[in-house]
Amino acid sequence: MSADVIDVVAVAPDTPLEARRPLAGQVRGALRLWRTRIGLALVTMLVLVALFGSVVAPHSPTAFVGAPNVAPSATARLGTDALGQDVLSRFLHGGTRILGLGVASTALGLVLGVAVGLIAAYSRNFLDDVLMRVMDVILAFPQIMLALVAIATVGPTAWVVILAVGLTTMPRVARVMRGAAQPIVERDFVAASEALGESRFRIVFAEILPNVTSPLTVEASLRLTYSIALIASLAFLGFTTSANAPDWGLMIQENRIALTVQPWGVVVPAAAIALLTVGTGLIGDGFARAAAGIDRPRGEG
Amino acid sequence: MIAAEVPTARRRRSFVTRGVGGFIVRRLLLGLLTLFLVSLVVFAATQALPGDPARAILGRGATPESLTALREQLNLNRSIPYQYTDWLGGLLVGDAGTSLAATRPVTELLGDRLLNSAFLVLCAALVSIPISIAIGAYAALRRDGAFDVSSSLITLVLAALPEFVVGVALIVLLATTVSNLLPAVSSIPPGTAPWADLEGLVLPTLTLVLAVTPYVVRIMRASMIEVLESEYVEMARLKGLPERRVIWRHALPNALGPTFQVIALNLAYLAGGVIIVEFVFNFPGIGGALRDAVSTRDLPVVQAIAMVIAAVYVLTNLAADIATILVTPRLRTRLR
Numbered sequence: 001m002s003a004d005v006i007d008v009v010a011v012a013p014d015t016p017l018e019a020r021r022p023l024a025g026q027v028r029g030a031l032r033l034w035r036t037r038i039g040l041a042l043v044t045m046l047v048l049v050a051l052f053g054s055v056v057a058p059h060s061p062t063a064f065v066g067a068p069n070v071a072p073s074a075t076a077r078l079g080t081d082a083l084g085q086d087v088l089s090r091f092l093h094g095g096t097r098i099l100g101l102g103v104a105s106t107a108l109g110l111v112l113g114v115a116v117g118l119i120a121a122y123s124r125n126f127l128d129d130v131l132m133r134v135m136d137v138i139l140a141f142p143q144i145m146l147a148l149v150a151i152a153t154v155g156p157t158a159w160v161v162i163l164a165v166g167l168t169t170m171p172r173v174a175r176v177m178r179g180a181a182q183p184i185v186e187r188d189f190v191a192a193s194e195a196l197g198e199s200r201f202r203i204v205f206a207e208i209l210p211n212v213t214s215p216l217t218v219e220a221s222l223r224l225t226y227s228i229a230l231i232a233s234l235a236f237l238g239f240t241t242s243a244n245a246p247d248w249g250l251m252i253q254e255n256r257i258a259l260t261v262q263p264w265g266v267v268v269p270a271a272a273i274a275l276l277t278v279g280t281g282l283i284g285d286g287f288a289r290a291a292a293g294i295d296r297p298r299g300e301g
Numbered sequence: 302m303i304a305a306e307v308p309t310a311r312r313r314r315s316f317v318t319r320g321v322g323g324f325i326v327r328r329l330l331l332g333l334l335t336l337f338l339v340s341l342v343v344f345a346a347t348q349a350l351p352g353d354p355a356r357a358i359l360g361r362g363a364t365p366e367s368l369t370a371l372r373e374q375l376n377l378n379r380s381i382p383y384q385y386t387d388w389l390g391g392l393l394v395g396d397a398g399t400s401l402a403a404t405r406p407v408t409e410l411l412g413d414r415l416l417n418s419a420f421l422v423l424c425a426a427l428v429s430i431p432i433s434i435a436i437g438a439y440a441a442l443r444r445d446g447a448f449d450v451s452s453s454l455i456t457l458v459l460a461a462l463p464e465f466v467v468g469v470a471l472i473v474l475l476a477t478t479v480s481n482l483l484p485a486v487s488s489i490p491p492g493t494a495p496w497a498d499l500e501g502l503v504l505p506t507l508t509l510v511l512a513v514t515p516y517v518v519r520i521m522r523a524s525m526i527e528v529l530e531s532e533y534v535e536m537a538r539l540k541g542l543p544e545r546r547v548i549w550r551h552a553l554p555n556a557l558g559p560t561f562q563v564i565a566l567n568l569a570y571l572a573g574g575v576i577i578v579e580f581v582f583n584f585p586g587i588g589g590a591l592r593d594a595v596s597t598r599d600l601p602v603v604q605a606i607a608m609v610i611a612a613v614y615v616l617t618n619l620a621a622d623i624a625t626i627l628v629t630p631r632l633r634t635r636l637r
Contacts, residue, residue, distance in 0.1 A: 035457075137338045142573025145591075145610055149346045152595040152603045229463035233577050236465045237592050252469055259485075263478045266469060274466050281461025 023213045029290030036286025042279030046272060050095030057092040061085065061246035069258040069265075078264040081255050083244070087265045093246035094269060098235065099276075101161055102228035108166030109227070110220055113173025118204045118212075120174065121181035132178065135171035143168040143230055148239075156239035165230055169223050176219045180212040214291040221284030225277050232273045248273050325623055332619045339611045340392075343604050344385050374399065388604070397605035402597045407605045411587055413492070415609065418579070418586030420495040422571045424502060425509035430564055433514040437521025437560070438553065444526060453522075456515035464574055468508040468581035476504065486583040505582045512574055513567040520563040525556040558625050565621025569614040 030036045058077075059065050065076050068084040078087040120131040138146070147164035154160045184190070185208065193203050234240075235249025248269035255265030355363070355371040363371075372378055379387070391398060397407035440449040459467070476485035487501030495502070528534060529552055537551045538544075575588035583589070587606050594602035 137335060137342065140335050140339050140611055140615055141342075141607075142570060142576075142610060142614065144573050144576055145607055148576070148591060148595045149343065149603060149607050152598055152600060153346050225461050229461075233463050233465055236463075237577070237580055238596060249465075252465070256469065256472070259473065259477045263473065267473060270466050270469050274462055274470075277461040277463060277466075278458050281457060285457055 022211075023217070026214045026217060026287060026290045030283070030286040033286045033289060035282045036290075039279045039282025039284075039286060042275050043283065046095060046276045046279065047099065049092065049272070050099045053092030053095060057086075057089040059086040059089040061090045061093040062244060063089075069255075069262040071262060072264065078268060079262050081251070081262075081265045082258055083254075087251075087255075087262075087268065090246040090251055091248070091268050091272065094248045094251055095272060095276075097158075097240070097245065097247050098228060098232050098249065098273070101158060101165070101231045102224060105162045105165035105231070106169060106220070106224045106227045108162060109169025109223060110173055110216075112166065112170040114177050114209070114216065116170065117174035117177025117179075118181050118208055121178045121185050122200070122204050122208060124185065128178075131174070135174050138168060138171045141168070143226070144233060147230065147234060148237075151234070151239050156234070156241060158241055161231060161234060161239075165227050169227060173219055173223060176215055177212060180215040181208050184208050184211045214287075218284060218288045218291055221280055221287055225280040225284060228273075228280065229277050232277075321626055324626060328619055328622050332615050335615050336612060339615070340389055340608060341385075343607045343611070344388060371401070374401075392605070392608060397608075398601035400594075400599055400602050402594070402599040402602070407601050410602065411590060411605065411609075414585055414587045414590050417489055417495040417584065418575050418588060421502065421505055421509070421575060421579075421584065421586060422568070424506045425513065425571055426568055428506060429510040429513045429567075430517065432510075433517035434521050434557070434560065436514075437518040438525050438556070440518070440522045441525035441529060441556075442548070449522075452518065456518050459511055460515040460519075464508055464512045464577045465581050467511050468504070468578055471504050471508060472581070488583065489585050501582075501584075505578050505584050508578050508581070509571055509574055512578075513571060516563055516567055517560065521556065521560045524559040525552065528552045528556040531555075554628060557628055561621050561625045561628065565617045565624075569617045572610045572613040572617075 054061075062085060064084045065086045066073070066080045066084055068080060068082050070076065070080045070084075072079045076086045076088065078091065081087055081090065116131050116135065120128040123131075143165070146168050147161065150160050150164040190203060190207060193207050198207070232249040235247045236253050238250065238253060240247050240250050251269040252266050252273075255262065259266055355368045359367060359371060388398070395408055397411075399405065400407050400410055403410055436452055440452050443449050472485045473479060475483050483503050484501050485504070487498060487505060489495055489498055489501070534547060534551050537547045542551075575584075575586055576591055577588070578584070579586045579588035580592050587609060590602065591606040591610075593599075594606065
C-alpha cells in the first residue's frame with residue numbers, strides 16, 4: 001500500500017519536467033534502470049556486428065575455406081558449415097538483412113498504425129468503426145501466416161517481407177494508439193484548436209500525437225522485437241532472397257543437421273538473434289516501466 | 302452463411318438484444334463476418350500473382366499442355382466471382398481442391414496432420430494454462446518478492462525470444478550436444494495416432510509452452526494485483542474472512558477475466574506458432590505442411606491451411622469473450 005502512495009505523489013500532474021516534456025522524462029527514467037542499459041549494450045553490440053561485421057570478416061561469406069562441417073581451426077575460427085564456408089565470416093555478414101528488414105517493417109507498421117489509430121480516435125464516427133473493423137480482419141491472422149501467404153504468392157523478396165510484416169504490425173499499433181488517444185481527444189485543448197480553425201491534419205499529428213509518445217515508444221520497441229523475431233523465423237523457414245545468402249536465421253536451418261559434429265554454425269547465430277531480441281525486449285520493458293511512473297496515474301487504485 | 306443467421310436473430314429479438322444470450326449471438330455473427338472477410342483476403346492473395354498464375358506456378362519451362370491443364374484445374378478461365386464462390390463452397394462442404402504438388406485432394410493430405418497439430422496444441426495448452434495462472438497469481442501474492450522478481454525477468458526474456466531459437470536451444474541442451482535425454486525429431490508414421498510417440502512430443506510441446514507462458518503469467522499477475530487492491534477484496538478482508546477464502550472466492554475468479562482474453566489470444570497464437578515449431582522438430586502437422594506448401598507454391602494447400610488457422614483464431618477469440626462474460630461476476634450482472 002505504501003508503494004502506491006509514493007506512486008501517486010510521483011505522478012501528480014504538476015510535476016514540471018515530465019508534464020511539459022513526457023518523452024524526455026521517459027527516456028531519462030528508462031536510462032536509470034539497469035535493464036534498459038543492459039538492453040542498449042546488447043543491441044549496440046549486435047548492431048555494430050551487423051553494420052561493420054562484413055568489413056572485419058576474414059573470408060567472403062560464400063568462399064569455400066575447407067571441408068564441410070569441420071571443427072574450429074586457424075583458418076576457420078568457428079569451423080566451417082555444411083558447404084565448407086567459414087562460419088565466422090557468414091556470422092559477421094549475416095545480421096544486416098535481419099536488422100534492416102526488421103527496422104524497415106517496424107517503421108512502416110508504426111507510421112501506418114499511428115495514422116490509423118489517431119484518425120480513428122479523432123473521428124469518433126463511422127470512420128472509427130470502419131477503420132477498426134478492417135484492423136480486426138488483419139488481426140484475424142497470425143502475423144507469420146499472412147507473411148507466408150504473401151511469400152507463397154509473390155516470392156520471398158525483401159519488399160514482400162517488409163510489406164507483410166509492416167501491414168500486420170499496423171493493426172496492433174493502431175489499437176494501442178487509438179486507446180491512448182481516446183481520452184486526449186476529449187480534452188479542452190483539442191476543442192480549442194478546433195475553434196482556432198486548425199486543420200484536422202495538424203490537430204491529429206501536431207496536437208494529439210505529442211500526447212501519446214510514451215505508449216508509442218513502448219509499442220515501438222515491442223513491435224521491433226517481434227518484427228525481428230518474425231523476420232528471423234521466416235529466414236529460418238528458408239525464405240530469404242537468395243538461397244545461400246549469409247543470414248543468421250538461414251544459417252541455423254542449414255547447419256542444424258550437423259549439430260552433433262559442428263555446433264558453432266547453429267549456436268553462434270542463434271545466440272546473436274537471442275541477444276538482439278532480448279536486448280530490444282529489455283529496452284522496451286525499461287520504457288514501459290518509466291512510462292508507468294510518468295503518465296499512468298492509477299485511476300481509483 | 303450470415304443471411305441464414307438473421308431470421309433466428311429476428312424471431313428472438315428480446316433474447317438477442319439483451320443479456321448474456323444476446324451477447325453470445327452478436328459475437329457469433331461478428332465472428333462469422335470476420336471469417337468471411339478473411340476468406341476474401343486469402344482468396345485475393347492468390348489473385349495477386351503477377352501475370353499468369355499458371356506460368357508463375359509452373360515456371361518458365363512449362364509446356365503449353367501443362368499450362369492449359371493447370372488453368373483448367375485452377376478454374377482460371379472462369380470469372381473471378383465464380384472462382385471465389387466455387388472455392389468457398391468447396392471449403393464449406395470439406396472439399397479444399399487438389400494439391401498441385403502431390404496431385405491428391407488437399408483434405409486427404411491434411412486430415413492426419415490436422416489431428417497431429419490439434420493434439421500438439423492441446424498438450425501445450427493443457428500444460429501451459431494452469432502453470433502460468435499459478436505462477437502469475439503466486440507472483441502477485443508475493444509482489445516484489447524474490448519469486449516475483451525472478452519470474453518477471455524470466456518471462457521478459459522468454460517473451461522476446463523467437464520460438465525457433467527456443468526450440469533449437471532445447472535441441473542443443475536436451476537432444477544433442479549437451480545431453481541426449483530426448484529425441485530431437487518427432488516422427489509420427491502416417492496412420493498412427495499422435496499420442497503413440499509421446500517422447501517425441503515432449504520438446505515441441507515444451508517449446509510452445511515456453512513461447513506462450515510469459516504472456517499469460519504477466520496478465521494474470523497484473524490482473525491479480527489489481528483485484529487484490531480493489532475495494533471488494535478489502536471489504537472481504539475487513540469482514541474477517543480467512544485469507545484463503547478471500548483469494549479463492551473473491552480475488553481469483555475476478556482476476557481470471559482479463560486472463561481469459563490473453564489465454565485465447567495465445568491459444569490462437571499457438572495455431573500460428575505450430576508453423577515454426579513443427580518445422581524445427583519435423584513434426585508432421587499442418588504447420589510443417591504449410592511451410593512446405595509455401596516453398597513449392599502449392600496454393601490450394603496454402604489457402605486451405607490459412608483458412609483452418611484463421612478459423613481456429615476467430616473461434617478461440619470468440620470462446621474467450623464468452624468465457625470472460627461467464628466467469629466474471631461483475632460483467633455478468635452488467636449485461637442483465
